[in-house]
Amino acid sequence: MLKLEKLVIDNGGFELSADFTLAAGSKAAIIGPSGAGKSTLIGGIAGFHPIVSGRLCWNGENLTGATPGARPLAMLFQDGNLFPHLSIAQNVGLGLNPDLRLSAAQWDRVNQALARVGLEGMGTRKPAALSGGQQSRAALARVLIQGRPLLLLDEPFAALGPALKVEMLDLVDTLVAETKATLLMVSHDPQDARRIADQVILVAEGAAHPPRETISLLDNPPPALRAYLG
């Protein structure tokens, strides 16, 4: 269970407050107007923005002051999720050991993860030799291999076309179901939320509201959400 107790996150002077819990295994979409603090919320949970007050806990473990690498989560950013000078296999291997000292068995796991996302035999290529969709798949292979209980997505598929984006969301859905991870994803598009998320966290006017069930919230939006949805 992810617990945000009276959390205040600072993003260069902008402060976002959040006070809610999210059950383990949930799939939550974070929606709201641009500039409202969606990325601040996810960045605070990941450890990139300092927590000014309150507590952040995962299954009873206090994460409030932990460094980003020490938190039990994997994260994908809007862009730059792969190191261009490392091969695809190396990029995925980082999920097992950040210094890339891997045993033969671990390299096997890397190849299995690549096969799982449909990139069999492409491990030796550099990211530049892959299409945008394939690059997303490679990043997801790393997420798979990291096996962290929390997955944060900060719109990593925003640059993909609509069909490709749906494909990636479906892949995320299967991977999350396999690993039983808890998913938190920023989204601009209510359709994404309907497609994959069972909960929606609305972020507006400097506050993150507690998660609500997707269908009921979107079908019957409160005023702040209605203003955003238009």
Place this chain on the structure above:
Amino acid sequence: MARRAQPIGHRSGVGAAAIVAALILGALVAVALRAESGRGLGPSDWGAVQFTVVQAALSAGFSVAIAVPVARALARRRFPGRRILIALLGAPFILPVIVAVLGLLAVFGRNGWISVALGWIGLPPLQIYGLHGVVLAHVFFNLPLATRLILQGWQEIPAERFRLAAQLGAGPRAMWQLLEWPMLRQIVPSVLAVIFAICLTSFAVALTLGGGPGATTIELAIYQAFRFDFDLGRAALLSCIQIALTGTAALIALRTARGDGFGSGLDRPVQRWDARGKAARVLDGGLIMLAAGFLLVPLAAIVLAGLPGLVDLPVTVLAATLNSVFVAGISTLVTLALALPMAIAVALGRGGFVEFSGLLGLAASPLVIGTGFFVVIYPVVDPALLALPVTALVNALMALPFALRILVPRARQVIDRYGRLALTLGMAGRPFLRRVLLPRMRAQIGFAAGLSAALSMGDLGVITLFADSERATLPLQVYRLMGAYQMQAAAAAALLLLAMSMALFWLLDRGGRWHAEA
């Protein structure tokens, strides 16, 4: 407020900056403590101060005055070889001073090509030694720099402005008033200040082409106080004056400086519809050819003069070459060992002190630092024994500001772009350095290393204070051969020096880019 998490620490950068500051400021303090103000400045010392300022002002003035029309010609003409010519304008930065001086002597000297030609028509030969020789050499070195900086200003005028001006029917005169004059008014003062500051600390040029009562710079006076009178107190006093002068000039140059410097791209396609007249075309073409000739003919002269002597180079030259390679190698390693952590610290936003100590090398002249080190070392151990290591260290300190300028922007870019990803993957610290930062900075590290090695290879400065007759670097050996009037051997050694400097730069710069990914 808690700081943002970072993928790499800044402590070693602050440590490196502290070492640099301690070395440079320590040398300055040693100099200040040793200075004997009892006798005050004699007339010859004031003469040196005056000459230093006058030659620097003239050098800056002539360089910029010629650079403006040359840059305009380069900005508005397209011709085959233009790119190469512009790239060549960066070469004097790593050209050993002593090589250029020999080249200039071969063209403008008493027995040079021009003097010989003058002799045919019954005119006396040129006199190169003295103020005009010093200024000539400084213009040779700084005209290309000024041209590059001013050309950059021209090319930063957006192409759309020229299109708009052309659409409004602006001719050359209107174009000048509308676009070119406002740009020059912004750029020229900073270019003047930079070149003035560079020429203030000129040593090797004054050593070879100046001298005598009327043409001695402060740096040269420090050297003479050392070598001829062994008057450390006076050398230190002169050093204090030099510190005040270069410190002020460096401050002015920094204040007027624009953010960017050498090495940035210079080839955006700007279409020009003015200046299509025949007169303008002939003028521009003539200017470009004259400037290119002024830069290339002395280099060609040194190649021609040096080639015959290459086969039987004296053994001393070969020994000096080995010394120089050793000095350049050590200096490059020290530069990188200091510059990399400092660049990382600056990129992390821990600027302040680190940036300050990175700039110290610009404000202090090599001879002043050398004097300080000498004052400290002399009572303990024979300075000649440490001639090569000290030269390497001072060279590294002088190269540091340039290395930082190359490394910092890239370090910032890599940390900004990949820092967060590395953090979520738990790569903070060594893995980030080894797997991400260093591989992605390879091209810049190679460029900085090449620059640093070439600068050190060609440097003729501190070594003159420390070396005894047993020890020499290649530039010092060239100078000694000149002093002994062995001009053929000097030219051959200079050609070797030129080749070594360029080869070192090329190897390291290329090495950095070899198989590098974008």
